[in-house]
Amino acid sequence: MQPKTDKDLFQFLDHLGIAHSTREHAPVFTVAESVALRDEIPGGHTKNLFVKDKKDNYFLLTVEEHATVDLKTVHTVIGAAGRVSFGRPEKLMDYLGVIPGAVTAFGVINDVEHRVKIVIDEALMGFDVINAHPLRNDATTSIGAKDLLAFIAATGHEPLVLKVAS
Template sequence: MGYTKEQLLARLQELNIDFTCYDHPVVLTVVEQAKYVGHLGGALSKNLLLKDKKHRLYVVSALTDTKVDMKILSQRLGLGKGGLRMAPEENLLEVLQVPLGCVTPFALINESASAVSLLLDQGFKSKQSCYFHPLTNDVTIALSSSNLDKFLISIGKQPAYVDLEASPAVGKDNPPDLAHLVPSGVLNSSEQPVENVTPTNVLHQNNVPKATEVKAKPKIQSKSAEKSQSKVDKPNNGTSVEKIVNDVFGIISPLFLDEVSKKLNVKKEELSLILDLDGLKGRAAPDLESVTTSLKNASYTAGFHAGFETMRNGGLNSLPSRK
């Protein structure tokens, strides 16, 4: 069980950290949050949970107007151009132990997030107060970057402030400048390989006496059965945020080239050589993925509330009976 909002705020008080709480309705995006606290003059933040190919996790906290290019950031970490992507929702729940819309540096207080790396926008340093959700998105707290540092140091995290918009050359003579921020690669419990599970971690239903164990003969499947099985087992990526973003760019890119070529009277083939569509995608993808994730979360939330209201209004009698 992760920390609660109340436990986090109590921890801040124990550390003598000055902060101000602002209650508001649940918000899923920075735009919605700004409606309630944007006029107060603090620095709003966007927070991303990213994952590399080795399943190492990174929380990137940036000012809302900071442009985060994941391809460039990936290169600066020494992960190559495509080494970073948005982490799946499972990592939010299992590692940070917060739902969608609640990612902030404060989530690193949970022991399960001890191996997560944190990159902070250096722009926070120049702000009098910075705004973050305290593990729940119906509250915003304001505190200075120095007090944020105090909190991070108390949980064993050395604050690392980075110019997230910088694009230094990376090559043989210019090693990645952020390589020291790559986590050690420790896997969380949910990602441990199956062969590393000890007998004490096996579920009780597997602890049957040896005398009653019956070894079943291996089941031989026909080729046709294997094909049908592979079709069934293939995961459905219809709700993948990354897939949606790629599909959007796949639709928009040719339309964009067609319109611009007409306006400038230039052939599309020549225009595609001039315009860096991959670079445009890299700059726009983080914001588009964030919006898409928020919409996905909103759909889940709406569905839950609709189901809950139906059950509450209908009572237990509305539930299907079992015979």
């Protein structure tokens, strides 16, 4: 199945009545590269970790960009079967329809079989506005924190808000 595009994402958000704005920029692949945009785009900026446990259960951890996630212990918080490791790029494309460097909470729009559990760090929810890639890494989409949870729920996923970062 062909992954949905940013245009599909925006149409879905519009259909849900969720306000969003998107700013184009040069492609960024890491948090370090994206820091230059902070003065231009207010709100909480995200870092996303696509991980799996030993039973091939997949998780998307969305945290504030400067947060630290302890991969040795996070499994105890998210309900994984043992320690987690990073998921392969092929699975990232198969499940969330994105490439490394463009991982985003919005990727759950492509997970129609609900193979990925999405976990939002509770500290990120302290921001009124959350910024994430719109399925590509040359733009940033801003959305209200509660609206992000509504979007995730509308895709058929249960948005889990847990303390996963320090």
